Amino acid sequence: MKDEIVYIRMRHRVQAVNSQTVKVGDLAQIVASDNVRQLVNVIPIHQVIKEDRKFIVIDVMKVIKAINEKYPNIEVQTMGAAQTIIEVYIKKKPLRPLFFLMIWVLLFIGAGLAVMNFHEDVSMQEVHRKLYTIITGEDDPKPLLLQIPYSIGLGLGMVLFFNHLFKKRINEEPSPLEVEMFNYQQALDHYVSIHENGESETKINDH
Numbered sequence: 378m379k380d381e382i383v384y385i386r387m388r389h390r391v392q393a394v395n396s397q398t399v400k401v402g403d404l405a406q407i408v409a410s411d412n413v414r415q416l417v418n419v420i421p422i423h424q425v426i427k428e429d430r431k432f433i434v435i436d437v438m439k440v441i442k443a444i445n446e447k448y449p450n451i452e453v454q455t456m457g458a459a460q461t462i463i464e465v466y467i468k469k470k471p472l473r474p475l476f477f478l479m480i481w482v483l484l485f486i487g488a489g490l491a492v493m494n495f496h497e498d499v500s501m502q503e504v505h506r507k508l509y510t511i512i513t514g515e516d517d518p519k520p521l522l523l524q525i526p527y528s529i530g531l532g533l534g535m536v537l538f539f540n541h542l543f544k545k546r547i548n549e550e551p552s553p554l555e556v557e558m559f560n561y562q563q564a565l566d567h568y569v570s571i572h573e574n575g576e577s578e579t580k581i582n583d584h
Contacts, residue, residue, distance in 0.1 A: 433463040
């Protein structure tokens with residue numbers, strides 16, 4: 378009969394560095410008595426090596442097996458997700474100013490061309506001319522009275538849309554870009570969980 382019960386909930390994603398020993402406490406939230414929790418926390422699960430891929434999937438069955446082998450008298454109850462994704466942190470090279478400047482110029486020109494092409498497609502200048510004529514009764518080929526405020530408002534609208542002014546967040550609501558990035562990350566994690574899981578690969582090979 379089991380003497381102790383341990384409840385574990387696998388974390389969704391954790392980071393690790395090369396040569397790090399990933400332990401149960403790194404991979405899961407643990408609910409148990411203090412002594413048991415301290416014992417379970419330090420049970421090693423995986424040693425990160427250079428040959429590992431950037432993403433490593435640890436299944437909850439591997440965690441349960443490690444706990445039972447170390448402490449047979451502990452009963453493990455699982456909750457939540459069945460896998461944790463370990464993202465191996467790779468030290469990034471320092472950003473070179475020239476490379477950064479080239480990318481910035483490329484994005485700036487591309488964004489500018491996209492905006493100009495859009496306005497050309499919808500004949501925005503002609504719309505401004507007609508609005509100016511309706512409001513003032515005069516025909517002006519370059520109605521700057523409308524074009525200048527419109528240009529300023531376009532820039533402010535982009536700032537409000539993305540909810541960021543440089544690195545400062547305007548309010549607590551996530552921007553549409555952040556929501557899309559979150560959805561992309563969820564889809565990526567789901568893909569990694571399926572295709573990088575050793576258990577899934579074993580089943581496929583067996584069939």
